[in-house]
Amino acid sequence: MIVGIDVGGTHTDAVLLENLRIKKTAKVVTNQDNLIESLAAVTEEILNGEDPAAVERIVLSTTISTNAIVQGKTSRVGMILAGGPGLSPEMLRIGEDTRFISGYVNHRGIEIAGTDRGEVAGIADTFEREKIGHVGIVGKFSTRNPSLETEIGDILGTRFRHLSFGHLMSGNLNFPRRIATTYLNAAIWDTYGAFVASVTDLVDRMRITAPVYILKADGGTSKISQSVGYPVGSILSGPAASIMGILSLSNGSEDAIALDIGGTTTDIAIFADGVPLLEPLGVTIGGHKTLIRGLLTRSIGVGGDSRVGYGEGRITIGPERDGPAAAFGGPSPTPTDAMIVLGLTDIGDREKATEAMQEVADRANRPIEETARDVFELACRKVLSAAEEMVGEINKKPVYTVHEILEGKQIAPRVMYVVGGPAGPMAPYLEKMRGIPARVPEYAEVANAIGAALARTTTEVTLLADTERGEVTIAEEGIQAPIPRGFTRQDAIGLCKETLRARALRMGAREDDIEMEIIEDQSFNMVRGMGYATGRNIRIKAQVKPGLIVDLRQEAPDAGR
Secondary structure (H helix, E strand, O other), rough: OOEEEEEOOOOEEEEEEEEEEEEEEEEEEOOOOOOHHHHHHHHHHOOOOOOHHHHEEEEEOHHHHHHHHHOOOOOEEEEEEHHHHHHHHHHOOOOOOEEEEEEOOOOOOOOEEOOHHHHHHHHHHHHOOOOOOOOEEEEOOOOOOOOHHHHHHHHHHHOOOOEEHHHHHHOOOHHHHHHHHHHHHHHHHHHHHHHHHHHHHHHHHHHOOOEEEEEEOOOOOEEEEHHHOOOOOOOHHHHHHHHHHHHHHHHHOOOOEEEEEEEEEEEEEEEEEOEEEEEEOOEEEEEEEEOOOOEEEEOOOOOOOOOOOEOOOOEOOOOOOOOOOOOHHHHOOHHHHHHHHHOOOOOHHHHHHHHHHHHHHHHHHHHHHHHHHHHHHHHHHHHHHHHHHHHHHHOOOOEEEEEOOEEOOOOOOOOEEEEEOHHHHHHHHHHHOOOOOOEEOOOHHHHHHHHHHHEEEEEEEEEEEEEEOOOOHHHHHOOEEEOOOOOOHHHHHHHHHHHHHHHHHHHOOOHHHHEEEEEEEEEEEEEEEOOOOEEEEEEEEEEOOEEEOOOOOOOOOOOOO
């Protein structure tokens, strides 16, 4: 059996799969002040009457990291940057605790200026006086030679609670994004670590021995014990769960708009030929552009429980959520209350919903039925407008799916997939407004939990080989090793895949689910003087393809495993 759990802003959902088929679902109200309480409640409900020993794995998607960053509830971080010549330090500064040092390496990874131990020690003294417990260390071109970063780490030793190294964040180049990624990784270290410790304790108390996984921004999973070393990878886990859930339930092959309409927000994604899109450089969160591999999503503050108001002659919806809908005891009118008044759903207390919507109608000086319809249609228009804007932005640049670049591709959605609590009432109106089918898959109300349950482990590694220098670097693994001058492109591909497989297995992948592919392959001569070739520079990037362990719309070939 597999348990999938999604901790959303409004509800925490769970599914139980047996033989890769849905056996049971559960839903509880999310306690944002105590997510573990919500996890415990939904886990106990989904496993009630089941044998905990029969659980093969548990997969969580969580808002813990995202909320910490967006709400500014992060730890203070000291940053040590080794940039060398180029961008102005002021363009690289991230917070008041950023310090610059003189050492740096060039674009080939050759050390141009060494580390000044006294300089680093002085910065460490300052950080200690300021009671800073976390330090991020980032050197320009550290993916091509991490030795400067590791030397700084050696100088700092054990004086701080944790050190985050830039070269371990991603194998892609982009110094400003690497700085932001390293900073965020350090900033949420304590919050995420405490969450993982609480989850581990909960699983132990429930006598569950199955491995626990976390869903990452790229729609893949990692063992939660492994994710502690890279907590920033767990941001935007919820929107990723939406996409993977819709992917598992829709089984489409056309361009599509995917909408997860929750109580607090609506998450929007776009599919190209049935495949989710990927952020080409890295996701943006809290104003920080990062190198975090992630699916392309957008969240807007429109949901079933968004606050409805009236002012300056118009109705407003969101982005705030004051609590549940008035029909469930909340303090403000919401789109959910409008749907109840219109008879589009029969949930909650209709009298309370009517009272709340009457307040808006009185202020607008219009009949309650018309007001409720205006609220409902405005919510639909806001969702569609954001989706259309997203499609327009995508069509202005190359389209990156999780598998490939689609040069010249223009997205033309032929269908909408709608999940989440309000999906049933809203889908027909979204279809009428957009003029394309709006489909609500079975189990749409727990699609995120299904997406988490079925996502397979994903990761990537980047290999850089310089045969002139006789050195290979695999940044994500912190590997820097000698190679012979006769090291070839095929040798590089073989080593890259070998390293990727080991990394995936360590993160919790099953051997059968490891589907590797080369996504970048470059090799060119290095020439000196009169055109004399002195060696080759080889760059190979490989990934375990994002995807599902099974498609619920298709027959699982080995569902009995």
